[in-house]
Amino acid sequence: MSVLVRGDAPLLGVLGARMAALFADLHRAHGVDVRTRAEVRALVAAGDGTDVGAVELVDGTLLPASLVVVGIGGAPRSALARDAGLAVADDGGIPVDAHLRTSDPRVFAVGDLAAVAHPFLGERVRVEHWDAALHHGETVAAAVVGADEPYDRLPYFFTDQYDLGMEYTGWTGQGYDEVVVRGDEAARELVAFWVRDARVVAGMNVNVWDVVDDVQALIRSRARVDLGRLADPTVPLPDLAG
DSSP: EEEESSSSSSTTTHHHHEEEEEEHHHHHHOOOOOEEOOEEEEEEEEETSSEEEEEEEEESEEEEOSSSOOOOOOOOOHHHHHHTTTTOOOOOOEEEEOOOOOOSOOOOOGGGGGGEOTTTTTSSSSOOOOHHHHHHHHHHHHHHTTOOOOOOOEHHHHHHHEEEEEEEEEETOOOSEEEEEEEEEETTTEEEEETTTTEEEEEEEEESSOOOOHHHHHHHOOBBBOOEEEEOTTTTTTHHHO
């Protein structure tokens, strides 16, 4: 099997170079031909002309293929909101306040479309993952009955690939200075932290479990941390937030 990536690594935009390389190496270790900076010119038909037979790259390489999965991303379908006169962002997302109200306070937006004015993160956040849609409904229900319960859940997603399980929480929309790792990176058993100004802004646990709550507490504390202690697995995470 081959995986073709237009950039320098899969998941690069989300995880950055160091952690994206971890996932690329994982696939290679399981026999996948991961090709980066790959540009596809055409899908080539098989001999009978009814099925795909190969993928042609712009450099002329032909990769035999009987099945091709094309992942090119998605665009928000916000035409209904636009036709209804609601404000729509340039990227197609629908700006909502912390209670998920659109520019018309009688109308709410939830899920992948909702660009939430996040009260903790201090910026608009739009997360394309079902976890957001799952919890947006709780906020809307509270708003409908008059409860003041803004949506301040930290972004979260997970993935299971081969024998690797990962959970990611937090937000790096304003950038980060470095990634600090505690654990065994070579064995893919670790917790990685994205750090800005000595504060943890996001974390990812890989084959290490029951730490998401501690990582979120550390993010919410906004505490400046000693990076050496952050990398030390013998130092409990709650101690860093204190």
